[in-house]
Amino acid sequence: MQKDEAQQRADRICAFRDELACLEQEGVLTLPAGDRRRLETYHDQTLAELARLFDVDTSSAQKQMSLGMRIVSLLGALAISAAVFFFFYRFWGFLDTPVQVAILVTAPLAATAGVEIAARREKTLYFASLLGLVAFTCFVLNLSVLGTIFNITPSQNAFLAWGAFALALAYAHGLRLLLVAGLTCLMGYLAATVGTWSGCYWLSFGERPENFIAAGLVLFALGIVIPHRSRPRFSGTYRVYGLLAVFIAILLLANYGWASYLTIPARQIEYLYQGLGFLGAGATIWLGLRRQWSGVTNLGSIFLVLFLYTKFFDWWWDWMPKYLFFLVLGLFAIALLLVLKRVRYRSLEVGS
Amino acid sequence: MTPYGWLAAIALVLAVNALVLTGVRANRIGAPEAALVLTERELPLARSGLADGENIGISLQFDWNNESRQWDWFDRSKLEQLGFKVSPPSHDTNLWDYYRKALPRKAWVVLEYEGEAWASFRSAEEREIAEMESKLPQGETTNEELVNARGKYANLLRSGSRLFPIDVGPEPKDLRRQYPDRSRYIVTAAKVRMNYSVPPRSIDPKSDARLRGFITEILVDRIQVPHRLQSSIPDIETGRRIYPGVRYYSSDETPLPRYQVELRYGDRYEPWVEAIKPLPSEAGGSDS
Numbered sequence: 001m002q003k004d005e006a007q008q009r010a011d012r013i014c015a016f017r018d019e020l021a022c023l024e025q026e027g028v029l030t031l032p033a034g035d036r037r038r039l040e041t042y043h044d045q046t047l048a049e050l051a052r053l054f055d056v057d058t059s060s061a062q063k064q065m066s067l068g069m070r071i072v073s074l075l076g077a078l079a080i081s082a083a084v085f086f087f088f089y090r091f092w093g094f095l096d097t098p099v100q101v102a103i104l105v106t107a108p109l110a111a112t113a114g115v116e117i118a119a120r121r122e123k124t125l126y127f128a129s130l131l132g133l134v135a136f137t138c139f140v141l142n143l144s145v146l147g148t149i150f151n152i153t154p155s156q157n158a159f160l161a162w163g164a165f166a167l168a169l170a171y172a173h174g175l176r177l178l179l180v181a182g183l184t185c186l187m188g189y190l191a192a193t194v195g196t197w198s199g200c201y202w203l204s205f206g207e208r209p210e211n212f213i214a215a216g217l218v219l220f221a222l223g224i225v226i227p228h229r230s231r232p233r234f235s236g237t238y239r240v241y242g243l244l245a246v247f248i249a250i251l252l253l254a255n256y257g258w259a260s261y262l263t264i265p266a267r268q269i270e271y272l273y274q275g276l277g278f279l280g281a282g283a284t285i286w287l288g289l290r291r292q293w294s295g296v297t298n299l300g301s302i303f304l305v306l307f308l309y310t311k312f313f314d315w316w317w318d319w320m321p322k323y324l325f326f327l328v329l330g331l332f333a334i335a336l337l338l339v340l341k342r343v344r345y346r347s348l349e350v351g352s
Numbered sequence: 353m354t355p356y357g358w359l360a361a362i363a364l365v366l367a368v369n370a371l372v373l374t375g376v377r378a379n380r381i382g383a384p385e386a387a388l389v390l391t392e393r394e395l396p397l398a399r400s401g402l403a404d405g406e407n408i409g410i411s412l413q414f415d416w417n418n419e420s421r422q423w424d425w426f427d428r429s430k431l432e433q434l435g436f437k438v439s440p441p442s443h444d445t446n447l448w449d450y451y452r453k454a455l456p457r458k459a460w461v462v463l464e465y466e467g468e469a470w471a472s473f474r475s476a477e478e479r480e481i482a483e484m485e486s487k488l489p490q491g492e493t494t495n496e497e498l499v500n501a502r503g504k505y506a507n508l509l510r511s512g513s514r515l516f517p518i519d520v521g522p523e524p525k526d527l528r529r530q531y532p533d534r535s536r537y538i539v540t541a542a543k544v545r546m547n548y549s550v551p552p553r554s555i556d557p558k559s560d561a562r563l564r565g566f567i568t569e570i571l572v573d574r575i576q577v578p579h580r581l582q583s584s585i586p587d588i589e590t591g592r593r594i595y596p597g598v599r600y601y602s603s604d605e606t607p608l609p610r611y612q613v614e615l616r617y618g619d620r621y622e623p624w625v626e627a628i629k630p631l632p633s634e635a636g637g638s639d640s
Contacts, residue, residue, distance in 0.1 A: 169361050
């Protein structure tokens with residue numbers, strides 16, 4: 001069993017207890033005393049075991065604390081990473097080249113060992129996650145500064161190395177923050193490589209958002225193809241992150257057709273990508289509902305609204321009084337809510 | 353928890369670093385691909401991207417002369433050699449947008465040090481000043497413009513870079529065969545684009561528009577100074593330095609170069625600083 005599954009089990013036990021109390025209060029169901037005692041004892045033992053093995057949250061207060069600790073862990077990781085970065089640049093001018101190289105290579109190794117030690121000692125993985133981000137920063141610094149010291153021609157292969165490193169640590173301990181860092185680097189590598197297929201210099205891959213559409217679709221596909229049995233939440237991260245890249249690229253091209261690979265006039269490109277954006281958002285919502293991927297559904301909804309709002313802006317902002325413009329947006333949101341409520345009601349009827 | 357994930361991460365760090373350092377060694381062993389002695393004019397101190405005191409490493413900025421209007425050699429045929437699609441599709445009639453939109457490519461550039469391109473540039477500047485002098489009596493130019501032009505030229509002779517791009521190609525080895533003098537020509541990687549422009553003072557822009565190539569940047573344009581050589585740069589804290597990309601108009605402002613640099617390029621066409629020597633304050637390679 002992994003921590004995610006343990007937490008889901010703990011949540012189900014707590015929800016079951018709450019519902020049973022409610023049923024008893026309403027006189028719908030009252031368990032015999034013996035059964036009640038056995039059930040309570042079994043659930044208490046199960047929760048204690050889950051807390052001991054996986055350090056799961058067994059109450060809403062603990063859940064809130066956990067969220068706060070995750071935020072603190074992230075901020076701490078960012079601060080320590082920045083400190084490592086600036087510390088090195090502050091003092092490296094005093095060091096000879098062999099010493100610089102030794103420090104650069106040792107830092108990510110030491111931080112990686114720190115991640116492993118922290119993960120073995122502390123089941124919540126807050127410190128492991130913090131040290132993981134520091135290790136990633138050290139490796140990025142490692143290759144960047146080596147390139148500076150030895151005047152090496154920049155290459156997109158660095159993204160591949162960084163991505164592989166972050167993914168190795170992410171999969172080792174189920175760290176989603178590092179997974180996102182790894183996927184970001186992997187996406188940079190894929191987008192740059194796709195860009196070089198057209199012959200352009202790799203660092204100019206950002207000038208063509210279509211490179212990110214290709215990279216995003218690859219990540220989305222990986223989220224479907226790779227089963228992730230031991231890391232079930234990772235699949236969702238692949239899918240959402242991949243689609244996020246695709247939609248941001250389409251949104252950019254829908255407003256700035258000049259940046260496309262296509263050689264037709266920019267205005268036609270913008271219309272094309274606007275249409276693609278609406279269709280894509282709709283298809284994403286449908287797919288998310290069908291496969292019960294809530295992250296995908298939410299992402300599709302957000303971008304559907306974004307595409308609509310950018311069209312409204314194009315059509316009305318220049319000539320419509322501003323109060324009227326925002327009123328129309330608000331009324332549209334209400335209309336959309338009513339439509340979605342109707343769709344939701346229909347799906348409940350179908351389900352029952 | 354995957355038991356060997358962290359070992360895979362450690363192995364990756366070691367393997368990647370070994371690969372990088374092996375490449376560095378491969379670049380520097382054997383005879384250098386190019387070996388030149390440049391001065392602060394071509395390799396001024398680079399500006400740090402961080403606030404003062406936050407980055408105490410020292411690097412030199414590769415400052416090549418891009419003021420020359422002599423880009424005629426970077427023509428359509430060179431662009432085609434580099435893989436650019438110089439002819440737009442038949443349905444695309446907006447040439448300005450077509451060429452402006454085209455993405456840059458990596459190419460290999462030949463930089464000539466203190467050679468014909470430098471002499472040619474000086475001649476062009478002198479001709480321009482002579483033309484202004486002839487126009488002054490007719491009032492077609494002002495005395496102030498003439499003084500500025502003379503001042504700028506004089507200062508270029510004292511502190512301007514003498515490195516000029518003279519050729520470009522897809523293969524560095526082919527370029528080196530054409531320019532075998534390794535003490536005068538550098539072959540290095542650069543980013544290039546197509547440039548569709550109208551010459552200055554054109555009467556008929558539509559028919560005078562020309563397609564040329566344009567070097568946007570040298571890919572390795574900052575060269576790190578090893579710690580052991582940093583003390584060789586004189587007056588590093590207090591001296592008047594040449595700032596990369598800055599052009600001076602008054603001789604009172606112009607700093608003289610303070611040091612010369614032995615620059616080497618290796619088999620992977622990546623540079624390193626071999627030695628730095630201070631220059632006497634009256635010297636510095638002034639061409640006046």
